[in-house]
Amino acid sequence: MSDVIEIFKEITKVPRCSGEHQPFITYIQNFAQQHGYVCLIDSSFNILCKKEHSSAKLCLQNHYDIVCLIDGTIPEIIEEEGFLKAKNSTLGADNGIGCAYMLSLMKQGFDCEYLFTSDEEIGLIGANAVDFELQANYMLNIDSEEEGEICIGCAGGVDIFAAFTNKRIISNENHLKLYEIQLNNLPGGHSGVNIDQERPNALKLMAKTIKECGGKLLDINGGERINSIPANVKAIIATNQIPISSHENMEIVKIEGESEHLSVYHDNVINFIYAFANGVRGYDKELHVVLTSINMAIIKTSVDALKIELSARSMDNDELKRIKDETISMLEHYGFEVTTNGKYPAWKPQINEFTEKVLETYKKHVPAASLEAIHAGLECALFQDKFPHIKVASIGPNIFNPHSKAERVELKSVENVYKILLEIVESVK
Secondary structure: OOOHHHHHHHHHOOOOEOOOOHHHHHHHHHHHHHHOOEEEEOOOOOEEEEOOOOOOOEEEEEEOOEOOOOOOOOOOEEEEOOEEEEOOOOOOHHHHHHHHHHHHHHHOOOOOEEEEEOOHHHOOHHHHOOOOOOOOOEEEEOOOOOOOEEEEEEOEEEEEEEEEOOEEEEEOOOOOEEEEEEEOOOOOOEOOOOOOOOOOOHHHHHHHHHHHOOOEEEEEEEOOOOOEOOOOEEEEEEEOOOOOOOOOOEEEEEEOOOOOEEEEEOOHHHHHHHHOOOEEEEEEOOOOEEEEEEEEEEEEEOOOOEEEEEEEEEOOHHHHHHHHHHHHHHHHHOOOEEEEEEEEOOEOOOOOHHHHHHHHHHHHHOOOOEEEEEOOOOOHHHHHHHOOOOEEEEOOOOEEOOOOOOOEEEHHHHHHHHHHHHHHHHHHO
């Protein structure tokens, strides 16, 4: 047995929610010093560890941040029936397991470049801004989530941000009643990995209930992360019809009393959410892979604006541009101001001597192993673009339902992939 699980449990105690950097940086600096590695930090809080006079041919890469449904959460790990999961939170196996693999190899003194990137879960921010020069010819990312699949391509993506400021005070001459509506504990999940599984979107369900009772929107907040299918939402509306629940988890409570005036958003907000075609926009039936999708992830109201965040993905850069432009046009038609950010390119699949070596090694342990492309975004796309001389592949153990409270990682798979990883590292050195 390797020490990967024990290392994972140890680093899980270190705060690593996206946007929080220093606790893990301090941990890695101490770890690197203890095991004889130089530790470099760049301006975007990426971490590179390597031997002082390194001749590394292989770079191992993972992001160190985790999705926290509630900021500041440190997962409480539970072991059950051959899996690790967390009590009422995400587990952080994505990508704590990958980091634990790297730390285990560092303990053994392997001469590799070990690159820990920041803030992957909120837009691949660290990978977009890496300052380091890498000398390795090969990169193995360990952020994939299905044993037996060697990823050599992924979707590109872009985040879309829309703001709506048309809120006005109206006279409540029709004696509209106020209702508080909550929808909680939907399955959620990764907006790339799980987008084709028909998981309910909390924002779409809320819009359906409001639209069908002719509700006026006073306040709404929902969604967790821009790369997650929203699991929770809460709204306050005014209507003269009794709202009808659109999901068994929805709670509708009438607010007693009546206001003479109401501060409401224009109907265009709910009209847009209700009309928007959320989910899969293109699917390859032969390859069984989503080609293009878009997820409405977050909606927030503040004193002066309502904001919506969406995440678009495509295996084709031209299609990514098309869905981005189409969504922007639709948002602007409904009166939103729109910006975009977090764009990363599609990673076009390539078969080369490194991917062949990884496949050959993998097949010794898993004969059915195969080269695959996925609809989720991986930092590999950015590194392939930034360092065209580096050959890239991605592997990982079985991680189920990342970005949700149902996240779990299979212990046997963690050990299986570690054996494969160790053999790859040995062969490349």
